[in-house]
Amino acid sequence: MxxxxxxxxxxxxxxxxxxxxxxxxxxxxxxxxxxxxxxxxxxxxxxxxxxxxxxxxxxxxxxxxxxxxxxxxxxxxxxxxxxxxxxxxxxxxxxxxxxxxxxxxxxxxxxxxxxxxxxxxxxxxxxxxxxxxxxxxxxxxxxxxxxxxxxxxxxxxxxxxxxxxxxxxxxxxxxxxxxxxxxxxxxxxxxxxxxxxxxxxxxRGVCNFVMRLDAHKGAHHSGNWGGLLTNPGVVLSHALASMIDRNGKILIEGWRKSTMPNSVRAAIAKLHVGGGENAPQINPNWGEPDLTPEERVFASNTFEIRAFQTGNPASPANAIPASAIAYGHLRYVVGTDPTELLPQLRAHLDAHGFHDIVVSPERDPMYxxxxxxxxxxxxxxxxxxxxxxxxxxxxxxxxxxxxxxxxxxxxxxxxxxxxxxxxxxxxxxxxxxxxxxxxxxxxxxxxxxxxxxxxxxxxxxxxx
Ligand SMILES: [Zn+2]
The missing domain is CATH 3.40.630.10 (Zn peptidases)
Incomplete structure (x- = not known):
């Protein structure tokens, strides 16, 4: 046999x-x-x-x-x-x-x-x-x-x-x-x-978290209060913009990770990401600038804003919203310490003056x-x-x-x-x-x- x-x-x-x-x-x-x-x-x-x-x-x-x-x-x-x-x-x-x-x-x-x-x-x-x-x-x-x-x-x-x-x-x-x-x-x-x-x-591991800014009790008429009250949607969007640039490059100290052993680099060099006819179009200029698309998805950390809301998009009012909320996550590779990620985000927000934004983990990380x-x-x-x-x-x-x-x-x-x-x-x-x-x-x-x-x-x- x-x-x-x-x-x-x-x-x-x-x-x-x-x-x-x-x-x-x-x-x-x-x-x-x-x-x-x-x-x-x-x-x-x-x-x-x-x-x-x-x-x-x-x-x-x-x-x-x-x-x-x-x-x-x-x-x-x-x-x-x-x-x-x-x-x-x-x-x-x-x-x-x-x-x-x-x-x-x-x-x-x-x-x-x-x-x-x-x-x-x-x-x-x-x-x-x-x-x-x-x-x-x-x-x-x-x-x-x-x-x-x-x-x-x-x-x-x-x-x-x-x-x-x-x-x-x-x-x-x-x-x-x-x-x-x-x-x-x-x-x-x-x-x-x-x-x-x-x-x-x-x-890769994944760390899911929520960022929330509660600015007021309830929404307030923008004619009466615009120019007088902080708009939490504006502040949270600036905070997000400080975390990642408009081409997907991560800007938080400690969150970027793309060091890889030669054996990993060599294995990834043979791969080609894509996915057939129904797959979405890849943007070759998105993400970490010095990496190939394959290195980005398999050998580096990537940050996504998964959902973002202020006011009520289903029925927009002429008002300054009470709060804003964003759901983010970092997919991360070996060599990243997941217990450091949210403290690093906190330090980043504080250094940029976003003290009032509250960060909380959404669930246990996957390693x-x-x-x-x-x-x-x-x-x-x-x-x-x-x-x-x-x-x-x-x-x-x-x-x-x-x-x-x-x-x-x-x-x-x-x-x-x-x-x-x-x-x-x-x-x-x-x-x-x-x-x-x-x-x-x-x-x-x-x-x-x-x-x-x-x-x-x-x-x-x-x-x-
Ligand atoms: Zn399944």
């Missing part, structure tokens, strides 16, 4: 419609974790779908209560062969965002997989049921062909990712002994382009992570994926977006490798979410090759 036999077996699996049937069954669970009353369905996805499936593959499964009382259960499934073999941790999430059942084109139901040429529609096809279904199906193909895997597996399936993974951090910190592994391999998020097999090894592209496990995975793909793959040191990858990279201390099976036009979180058949077919092969190679013996030693 060879690697090629395993790839042939997964092709056969795909062509037999077995992949469709499996995914269709999983999409049928309405695991909408951000809607009230979803608890029973979240539990059912694990009880009736994942536990039986993984048990027949030889996993021992335990469903843990989430440390946060209001959050969904966490499945930990272990399949152990031998101490001497490498151990991989893998991850997926079985929850999805709301179905928005009425809004899908052609009256499609989000809760079954509808095929239309290369496109397979259904809630969770891209995020994340399709992705973990691919990974476990590939693992099962290797298992049935080889009779064993040649490695040990610890799988974690959570049911709250779409709510920001409540309890995941605490759970992994408390149960770190369950997750002793040599590396982490999982799938979520998009490829850099539909036809470009991609791996990424971390993500930035990045595995060096030269890390032995990163090199190993790249080689395996390229052997299967028959071409060079895109290597992102980190995703531009954010993931709870610090749980695995920092709390559990694992080298983290993500192989995404979706693409940026997949309508994730919106009506008409879908995957592409062409990507799924290739992804099954890539993952089969990766699992095959992990069990074939020629891997970096543990702890390297």
């Amino acid at each position: 060879s690697r090629d036999d395993a790839l042939l077996a997964i092709d056969t699996f795909y062509n037999s419609d077995a992949f469709y049937d499996l995914l269709n069954r999983r999409v049928g669970f309405r695991t909408e974790s951000n809607l009230p009353g979803c608890e029973a369905e979240l539990q059912r996805y694990l009880d009736e779908e994942m536990v039986p499936y993984l048990t027949q593959m030889g996993f021992s499964c335990v469903i843990h209560k989430n440390p946060r009382a209001d959050a969904g259960p966490i499945l930990v499934a272990q399949r152990f062969e031998d101490d001497a073999l490498p151990t991989v941790m893998t991850y997926g999430h079985g929850d999805v965002v709301a179905g928005y059942d009425e809004q899908w084109q052609d009256n499609m139901s989000p809760w079954e997989v509808t095929k239309s040429d290369d496109i397979w529609y259904g809630r969770g096809t891209a995020d994340n049921k399709g992705q973990h279904t691919i990974n476990f199906a590939a693992m099962e193909a290797v298992l049935s062909l080889r009779g064993h895997l040649g490695f040990n597996v610890i799988a974690l399936i959570e049911m709250g990712e779409e709510r920001g993974s409540p309890g995941l951090r605490e759970f992994c910190a408390e149960q770190a002994d369950l997750f002793k592994a040599d590396l982490f391999i999982a799938s979520d998020g998009p490829r850099i382009a539909p036809d470009a097999p991609t791996m990424f090894m971390g993500s 930035a992570t990045r595995l060096d592209p030269d890390h032995p496990w990163a090199q190993w995975a790249k080689k395996s994926l390229e052997q299967t793909a028959g071409k060079e793959i895109a290597v992102l040191p980190n995703l531009g977006g954010s993931l709870p990858n610090d749980v695995f990279a920092d709390i559990l201390g694992l080298p983290t490798i993500w192989v995404p099976h979706s693409y940026s036009g997949c309508s994730q979180h919106a009506p008409n979410e879908h995957i592409l058949e062409s990507i799924s077919r290739e992804a099954l092969r890539l993952m089969t090759g990766l699992w095959w190679d992990l069990g074939a013996g020629d891997t970096p030693k543990s702890g390297s």
Whole structure:
């Protein structure tokens, strides 16, 4: 039995419609974790779908209560062969965002997989049921062909990712002994382009905050009071203008970060951001002046004003508004200390005379992570994926977006490798979410090759 036999077996699996049937069954669970009353369905996805499936593959499964009382259960499934073999941790999430059942084109139901040429529609096809279904199906193909895997597996399936993974951090910190592994391999998020097999090894962090200026109790007639009262909208817009220039360059001391190791710079130099026909036009002159567009999105910090309001735009009055509010965030790379960001903003505002503007965090930050592209496990995975793909793959040191990858990279201390099976036009979180058949077919092969190679013996030693 060879690697090629395993790839042939997964092709056969795909062509037999077995992949469709499996995914269709999983999409049928309405695991909408951000809607009230979803608890029973979240539990059912694990009880009736994942536990039986993984048990027949030889996993021992335990469903843990989430440390946060209001959050969904966490499945930990272990399949152990031998101490001497490498151990991989893998991850997926079985929850999805709301179905928005009425809004899908052609009256499609989000809760079954509808095929239309290369496109397979259904809630969770891209995020994340399709992705973990691919990974476990590939693992099962290797298992049935080889009779064993040649490695040990610890799988974690959570049911709250779409709510920001409540309890995941605490759970992994408390149960770190369950997750002793040599590396982490999982799938979520998009490829850099539909036809470009991609791996990424971390993500940017994100710090969301609110800036607010309350100038008066209530609005005041501008004929009677204009020229006499401070306009909070004017003041807040000047404060924002002091933070970023009109071409998107950050002006706050400490917020710009674009130092990168040579290995990261070299990996990014091979990438090309874009995103196909429906993608917006990139402004090559936006952001940090001395960086390439790819360095800006993958290797530097970027600041956005996400929303900004003064008065009542829905019904503008001839009045001086009482207050103004802006919602901002910084996406940041490794090397930025997130605990420093809001103090640095405070210092900046004070230095520019904006003492009255109140800054508050909107929620806990997501942390930035990045595995060096030269890390032995990163090199190993790249080689395996390229052997299967028959071409060079895109290597992102980190995703531009954010993931709870610090749980695995920092709390559990694992080298983290993500192989995404979706693409940026997949309508994730919106009506008409879908995957592409062409990507799924290739992804099954890539993952089969990766699992095959992990069990074939020629891997970096543990702890390297
Ligand atoms: Zn999602």
